[in-house]
Amino acid sequence: MLSYSASMLNQPAPAIIGKVACARCCLRELCVPEGFSSCDVDFMRRLVKDQHLKLKRSEQLFRAGERFDRLFAVASGSFKTYLITRDGRERVSGFSFAGDLMGLDAIAIGYHVTHAAALENSVVFVLPFGKIEETADRIPLVRRQFHRMLSREILRSQELTLLLGNLSAEARLAAFLLNLSQRFADRGFSGTRFRLPMSRRRLVTRLEAAGVIRVRGKAVEIVQPQELETLVGIEPRESVRA
Template identity: 40%
Template structure:
């Protein structure tokens, strides 16, 4: 987890369109480039930040996959989200200057650390950055509303179908296949996120396989019938996840 000196500027990063504002002029791009203090490599299973730690920065995920989780009063690990390359992590700390969850790498990862004080300072000078930060926050609120709806009113099949559709949609935006994915999380972690028992997740995957909707080989998932998944879940709901 040692900081790594930054080598590639944000303006030349292949994830720029996913995590940075569009339509900036060269002067604004140069300012944005100065946002990233360091790059940090996080080993699989290592923690980027923990619940209760002082909030100082947001992190743009450059490579890898993370999960965020909280520990419930009875000691259980409750997964609250999964984050991938091109997404921003750490927004939970803005509210009271302390992180409210743990962020753990599900595979070897690299993040760009952006001090929040610097983000606030630059946001006052570059309007596009301010709008972009607001957009990221708004997206997080909408996602949480989608999860609440998912947990509150959907059957197990609907929850898993919505999860798979959302995951493959996000991966496709990053240039990956729209029909195949490798799950970086365990079925137990999926169940924790979706409010389902491990047995229910496994049984639902098996039903999808029997119905010819997906093909499953351990963590490799191939979607055979996207329309069937969409029929299972309300499209408006899955767009919110």
């Protein structure tokens, strides 16, 4: 487990984590759900933001096999989760961006099954799971909101897993971009223009040549979302917010 130094935890959150970040955070439903008293709101905000952790690029947030006792909410930056195969290769299982909640897959079994590393300089809020459970027992509204959050995150993960099951490499990329597009839109960001922290070479495909996406460095623009949906084999939806 990471050894959290005093300089990492129990310090004021950095200035970049302000009201705008709160409005887009996965934890907003816990901090300020409708029906909370002012005392409850203050208590939940302290619980969520009393501890945070800064990580540099490539620094590990957690490792497979480590005991689970906390969740992490990404305040800024991005992470990859991955497995190490028997022959030593890295197999990426997912990406997390600002507003995402990490560590959910460890709740049931009590330890992490994947590694997580920062793709760039990042900040996460550290949420002791025991305190979340105690608070949920004390405030029923927190329990309902937390269960709703868990269900939504699990559903999103399952949808992506099902999409990626038997797709070609190009279709997997299309599914990945659509998944990111929806996640960014849900957080209040642009769903058609966003920056990816991974290498550009992963995105140099026929999708770009066909004008479905535009790539400049690590910036991606989805030009024809309907074409991505057709490639993946799902019904075209109303365009996400630009």
